[in-house]
Amino acid sequence: MFAHNTDLYNSHEVDEKIRKIAEAAIEKDKLTEEQEEKLKKLYFQYVGEEEYYYGKRQEESFNKNLPILIKQYSGKYVLFEDGKVIDYDLDEDTLLDRVEETDFYQSRNAIYVRQVPQYTL
Numbered sequence: 001m002f003a004h005n006t007d008l009y010n011s012h013e014v015d016e017k018i019r020k021i022a023e024a025a026i027e028k029d030k031l032t033e034e035q036e037e038k039l040k041k042l043y044f045q046y047v048g049e050e051e052y053y054y055g056k057r058q059e060e061s062f063n064k065n066l067p068i069l070i071k072q073y074s075g076k077y078v079l080f081e082d083g084k085v086i087d088y089d090l091d092e093d094t095l096l097d098r099v100e101e102t103d104f105y106q107s108r109n110a111i112y113v114r115q116v117p118q119y120t121l
């Protein structure tokens with residue numbers, strides 16, 4: 001087992017690298033206006049307006065919190081809601097299987113699960 005140098009984890013250099021990883025991930029995931037409009041139309045038609053706006057709110061909050069998420073959950077899949085990680089796992093299927101058994105999942109029309117970008121020292 002390796003000990004982590006907490007001074008290095010808290011250094012300005014690491015924070016800057018994490019910020020750049022977060023910005024690149026957000027930029028990579030951005031849709032064009034046309035793509036966004038198509039997605040919205042499909043959601044409204046097949047899933048629902050409420051679920052579309054839920055996903056957009058969670059995506060915005062996820063992106064806002066991405067540097068912190070990268071520090072704490074690098075490479076992991078997270079169940080994310082309103083700025084908080086509800087659950088996480090290295091394997092998406094394992095996470096979803098576990099979450100499906102919870103009251104949290106049963107009480108919702110939609111959930112927001114994303115993989116946090118990978119960061120290693």
